[in-house]
Amino acid sequence: MDDREDRLGRPIPARHLEELAASLRARAGVSDDDPDFDVIRALWRLAKLPGPLHGLRITPRSDDHMDNKEAWATTSPPEITIRESRLNQPDDPETRFILSHELFHVVLHPEVRSFLVVDGNAKLDFRCKDDLLAIYHNDDSHELQATVGARAFLMPEKLVRGSLTASALAKCCRVPQREAALRFAQFPTAKKCPGEVTAFLAAGRAAEKLRLWKNLAAVRGEPPEQVRLAGLFRIDWNEFHMMTQCGWTVENGKIVPYLEMCAARFGR
Numbered sequence: 001m002d003d004r005e006d007r008l009g010r011p012i013p014a015r016h017l018e019e020l021a022a023s024l025r026a027r028a029g030v031s032d033d034d035p036d037f038d039v040i041r042a043l044w045r046l047a048k049l050p051g052p053l054h055g056l057r058i059t060p061r062s063d064d065h066m067d068n069k070e071a072w073a074t075t076s077p078p079e080i081t082i083r084e085s086r087l088n089q090p091d092d093p094e095t096r097f098i099l100s101h102e103l104f105h106v107v108l109h110p111e112v113r114s115f116l117v118v119d120g121n122a123k124l125d126f127r128c129k130d131d132l133l134a135i136y137h138n139d140d141s142h143e144l145q146a147t148v149g150a151r152a153f154l155m156p157e158k159l160v161r162g163s164l165t166a167s168a169l170a171k172c173c174r175v176p177q178r179e180a181a182l183r184f185a186q187f188p189t190a191k192k193c194p195g196e197v198t199a200f201l202a203a204g205r206a207a208e209k210l211r212l213w214k215n216l217a218a219v220r221g222e223p224p225e226q227v228r229l230a231g232l233f234r235i236d237w238n239e240f241h242m243m244t245q246c247g248w249t250v251e252n253g254k255i256v257p258y259l260e261m262c263a264a265r266f267g268r
Helices: 003-008 014-027 039-047 093-108 129-154 157-161 166-173 177-185 195-202 213-220 259-265
Strands: 057-061 071-075 078-083 112-118 121-126 248-251 254-257
Touching: 014 039, 014 093, 014 129, 039 057, 039 093, 071 093, 078 093, 093 129, 129 177, 157 166, 166 177
Parallel strands: 057 078
Antiparallel strands: 071 078, 071 112, 112 121, 248 254
């Protein structure tokens, strides 16, 4: 182990964060197919159980005393302090993600003991000088760990794989669009073909010219052309892949791509 790793601590493998997220959901009584569970209720349940989250409190703090922070977490005792106006919107996607993010700080980063407010400024108090050094150098890593954990907590793999688009995932799980897009991209495997598209194919219908095709052709440098869906996808659904991670649907007798994903892919 080199000097830098000794100072920063070993990275946490992504699979461990996935396992931790699944464990926290299970301990909170949330199934892996529940997309929009009550996050505050889940934290309350976790606070009742023995372990590092026992006695966890969620404390609102006046917006006037939060400076530019939305929330922070401490571990002795376990507590999440959050902007009051944010907590007043418990079902808001941002609030749900912030609370989940701070939950992972409490579980993963026990070296932070408490916040001291001095002259209106929040200052960290650490167990020892070595912890201070580790946190100082590893702050970005801690934020990434908490963010990745929060994504897995709110969007388990089963729900991601069952979503046709990142926007559908964001709406289903009530999470910010940016986080849904990153989580969706983690699983680029085959997605389920919508029933109406399958029926369309079964009827022997050819796909009409794709909507936006001229716009896409201009960007891709390809001539517009009539395309059969069977030419884009082998009709072996084990090998069905969404092109550019977009889904398909039927509108006015035509199979068309979801515009949002095409627009996102081509920067429009």
